Amino acid sequence: MSLITVGCDIGSLFSKAVVLEADRPGGAGRLLASRTVETTGTIAARIPELIAGVLEQAGADPGAVDTVAATGRGAALVEIAEFTEEEMVCVGVAARSRLPEVDRVVEIGGQSITALRIDAEGDVLDFIRNDKCASGSGRFLEVMSEAIGVPIAELDRHASRATRTTELSAQCGVFVESEVITHLNAGEAPANIGAGLCDSVARIVVSQIKRLGAPAPGAGFTLTGGVARLRTVVDRIWERVPELVLVPFPLDPQLAAALGAALLAAE
Amino acid sequence: MASSIFCGVDVGSLTAQAVVLQGGRVLGARSIRVKPSPVDSARAVIGDLFTACDLTREAVTRTVATGYGRQTLEERGLADANISEISCHGTGAHHLLPSVRTIIDIGGQDAKVIRVDEHGGIVDFVMNDKCASGTGRFLELMSRTLGVELEELGELARGARRIEELTSRCSIFCETEVLHALQRGVDRRDLAAGITRAIGERAAALARRLGIEPETTMSGGVAKNAAVRVELERLLNLRLLACPADPQIVGALGAAVLAAQGEPGR
Numbered sequence: 001m002s003l004i005t006v007g008c009d010i011g012s013l014f015s016k017a018v019v020l021e022a023d024r025p026g027g028a029g030r031l032l033a034s035r036t037v038e039t040t041g042t043i044a045a046r047i048p049e050l051i052a053g054v055l056e057q058a059g060a061d062p063g064a065v066d067t068v069a070a071t072g073r074g075a076a077l078v079e080i081a082e083f084t085e086e087e088m089v090c091v092g093v094a095a096r097s098r099l100p101e102v103d104r105v106v107e108i109g110g111q112s113i114t115a116l117r118i119d120a121e122g123d124v125l126d127f128i129r130n131d132k133c134a135s136g137s138g139r140f141l142e143v144m145s146e147a148i149g150v151p152i153a154e155l156d157r158h159a160s161r162a163t164r165t166t167e168l169s170a171q172c173g174v175f176v177e178s179e180v181i182t183h184l185n186a187g188e189a190p191a192n193i194g195a196g197l198c199d200s201v202a203r204i205v206v207s208q209i210k211r212l213g214a215p216a217p218g219a220g221f222t223l224t225g226g227v228a229r230l231r232t233v234v235d236r237i238w239e240r241v242p243e244l245v246l247v248p249f250p251l252d253p254q255l256a257a258a259l260g261a262a263l264l265a266a267e
Numbered sequence: 268m269a270s271s272i273f274c275g276v277d278v279g280s281l282t283a284q285a286v287v288l289q290g291g292r293v294l295g296a297r298s299i300r301v302k303p304s305p306v307d308s309a310r311a312v313i314g315d316l317f318t319a320c321d322l323t324r325e326a327v328t329r330t331v332a333t334g335y336g337r338q339t340l341e342e343r344g345l346a347d348a349n350i351s352e353i354s355c356h357g358t359g360a361h362h363l364l365p366s367v368r369t370i371i372d373i374g375g376q377d378a379k380v381i382r383v384d385e386h387g388g389i390v391d392f393v394m395n396d397k398c399a400s401g402t403g404r405f406l407e408l409m410s411r412t413l414g415v416e417l418e419e420l421g422e423l424a425r426g427a428r429r430i431e432e433l434t435s436r437c438s439i440f441c442e443t444e445v446l447h448a449l450q451r452g453v454d455r456r457d458l459a460a461g462i463t464r465a466i467g468e469r470a471a472a473l474a475r476r477l478g479i480e481p482e483t484t485m486s487g488g489v490a491k492n493a494a495v496r497v498e499l500e501r502l503l504n505l506r507l508l509a510c511p512a513d514p515q516i517v518g519a520l521g522a523a524v525l526a527a528q529g530e531p532g533r
Contacts, residue, residue: 012443041450111440133398134439143439173439174399174408175376178280185303 003066004058005029006051007262008081009090009255010074013110013138014226015039016255017050019058020262028097029266033058034255039110044077051080067265071257073111082265088114088124090260091224096122097263098250102220104212106205106237107256108227110138115208128211134173136204138226143173144197147180148190159194159232166196176200195232202236209241220245224256271328274316275522276309276346277355278334281375281403282488283308284519285316287327288527291362295320296516305336309345331355331526333518350525352518353381353392359521360484361387363511368480371470371499371507372517373489375403378470380477393477399438401469403489408438409462412445413455420459421492427460441465460494467498474503482508490514 002023009016016036022029035054037046055062070078071090078084088107095105096118107114112131116124134140145152166183170176176197183193209221221244227233228249238246249256270290277284283301287294297316302308309332317323332346333355341349360370361383370381377396384390399405410420431453435441445458466489474483485507489495491514500507512520 041447111443132436134437139439139443172398173437174404178376 003266004032004060004064005066005262005265006054006068007090007258007260007265008047008051008068008070008072008075008078009087009258009261010043010047010070010072010077011039011110011226011257012073013039013142014254015043015047015050015072015074016258017054018255018258018262019054019060020259020266022263022266026267029263031251031255031259032060034252034258036254039074043074047078048080069261069265071261085261085264087257088116088127088129090257090264092116092118092124092260093122093263094256094260095222095224095249096120097259099220099222099247102222102247103216104209104219104221106209106221106223108137108201108205108223108225108233110226112137113205113208115205115212117212126212128208130208135171135176136201140173140176141197141201141227141230143177144180145194147177148184148193150190150194155194155197156230156232158191159198159230162191162195163189164192164195165199166193168193168196168200171204198230198232199236201227201233202240205233205237206240209244215244218245220247222247222249224249224253226254228253271527272322272326273523273526274313274327274330275355275519275524275526276313276330276332276340277352277516277518277522278305278308278332278336278340279375279488279518280335280377281407282515283312283334284516285309285312286516286519286523287316287320287322288520288523291527293512293520296513296519298513298515305334305339306343306345309340313345329526329529331522333522347526350522353379353389353394355518355521355525356486357381357383357389357521358387358524359517359519360486360510362520362524363517364482364484364508366482367484367508369474369477369483370517371474371483371485372487373401373403373466373470373485373495374487375407378402378473380474382477382480391477393473395469395473400436400441401466401473403487405438405441405466406462406489406492408442409445412442413449413458413462415455415459418491420462421494423456424459424463424494427456428454429457429460430464431457431461433461433465463492463494463498466495467502470495470499471502479503479505481505484508484510486510486514486517488515
C-alpha cells in the first residue's frame with residue numbers, strides 16, 4: 001500500500017511544500033507536486049493554504065495524507081506537522097535518496113550556507129555552517145540583484161552573457177553593494193557585475209567545501225538550496241574544485257530540504 | 268603678526284571634513300557628503316571651509332590629509348603630507364581632551380578603538396572594516412528600513428517602551444528582521460532601541476578586545492547619536508567624556524594638529 005506524505009520547508013526567503021508518494025516505508029518515492037511561496041512576516045497564517053494548495057495540485061485528498069513533516073527556520077510554524085527535523089538532516093536524506101554516489105552536499109539557502117558530509121544512509125557525519133553572515137547566501141544575491149536592477153530570477157541569464165567578470169573584493173554584503181554601485185556608476189555592464197556576484201558566492205561556498213577536509217578520490221558532491229538553481233554559480237563553484245565530481249541534484253535543488261522532510265515522514 | 272594657519276582634511280566613506288587651525292585654536296570646520304572621488308571631496312570641503320573663513324590657499328602653511336585616498340590627495344597636491352586615520356584620530360581626541368586614553372570611533376564604514384598615551388601617541392588599536400555591522404552603514408541601512416532619517420534614529424530610540432532585540436549580527440539579516448517585525452506591527456521606537464543596542468554591543472565587543480582605559484570618549488558620525496552613547500555607557504559601565512567639538516571632525520582636527528607639528532607623513 002502506498003503512503004502519501006507532505007514535507008514543508010519554511011525557509012527565510014521561500015517556503016516550500018512537496019507531496020511524496022512512497023510505495024513502501026523508507027522508499028525513494030515519487031514527487032507528486034511541489035509549491036514554493038515567498039516567506040514574509042505573515043507566513044504562519046499562510047501555511048495551511050500552502051499545504052492545501054500543493055495537495056490539490058497533487059490530486060491528493062487531505063484525508064489521505066499519512067504524515068506531514070516540517071523543516072527550515074520556521075518549521076515550528078507548521079502546526080499540522082507531526083514532527084520537525086533539522087534542515088541539514090533533511091538535505092542529507094534527500095541527497096542520499098536521489099544520488100547514491102555523493103558524499104557531500106552544500107545547501108545554499110536564503111540565509112545560510114551549510115556544507116555537509118553524509119554516510120551511506122544519508123546521515124550527517126559532519127558539517128560546516130555559516131548562518132551568521134549573509135555573504136554568499138540567497139539573500140546576498142537578492143540584495144545585489146536589486147542593486148544592479150536585475151530581477152533575481154533573471155540574474156543567471158544576465159550573468160551567462162557576461163563578457164568579463166567584475167572583480168568584487170569585499171566580503172560583507174553591505175560593502176559589496178557599495179562596490180557594485182561604484183562599478184555601475186563607472187559604466188560597468190550589469191551582466192559583468194552579475195558574473196562577479198556569482199563568482200563571489202562561489203568563492204565563499206568553495207572555502208566551506210574545503211574546510212570539510214580532503215575528499216575521497218573521485219568523491220561526488222551536489223549543490224542544493226535556491227542558489228543552486230543559478231547555473232553560473234554552480235559552474236563557478238566547480239571551476240574552483242576540479243578535483244571533485246559535481247553531480248547535479250536531479251530535481252529543483254530548492255526543494256531538497258522539503259523532499260527530505262517528506263522522505264523522513266514516509267519512514 | 269598672526270601665527271601660521273594649518274589645515275587637516277579627512278575623507279571618509281560618507282562624509283568629508285576639513286579643519287583649519289591657528290595658534291592651536293580651531294578657526295573653522297566643515298563637513299560635507301562625499302563626492303564620487305576623494306580628490307573631488309577634498310577639493311569641495313576645503314573650498315567651502317576657506318570661503319567660510321575668508322582664507323586663501325596661500326594663507327595656509329601646511330595641510331595634512333587622512334582617510335580614504337589620503338595618498339592620492341598628497342600626490343595631487345591637495346596636501347603636503349598624509350597620515351593614517353588612527354594617528355589623526357588619536358591626536359585630534361588628545362587635542363580636545365588631554366585626559367582621554369581610549370577613543371571609540373565609529374565612522375561610516377569602519378569602527379576603531381584607539382588607546383593613546385598622555386601625549387596623544389598611539390599605544391594600540393583594533394579596527395573592524397570587514398563587516399558593516401557595528402558601523403555607521405548599519406545605522407544608515409536600519410533607518411532606511413524604518414523609514415526615518417539617520418539623524419532621527421537616536422531620538423526615536425529614546426521614546427521606546429521596550430527593546431525589540433535583533434537576533435542577527437549581519438546587517439543584511441537585521442534588515443529582514445526589522446522588515447518582518449514592522450509587518451508584525453512592532454513599534455518603530457522599540458525597533459530603534461533594538462538597533463541601538465545592536466550597534467552598542469558591536470562597539471563594546473570591539474572595545475573589550477583592546478581593553479579600555481579611562482578616560483574614554485567617542486568620535487565619528489555615530490557619536491552624534493545620543494542613544495548609542497547611552498547604550499555604550501551602560502554596556503561598558505563607564506561615563507564617556509563628552510566630545511567638546513563635532514565628533515565627526517576629530518580626524519580632520521588631528522590632521523591639522525599634526526600639520527602644525529610638522530609631522531612627516533606616514
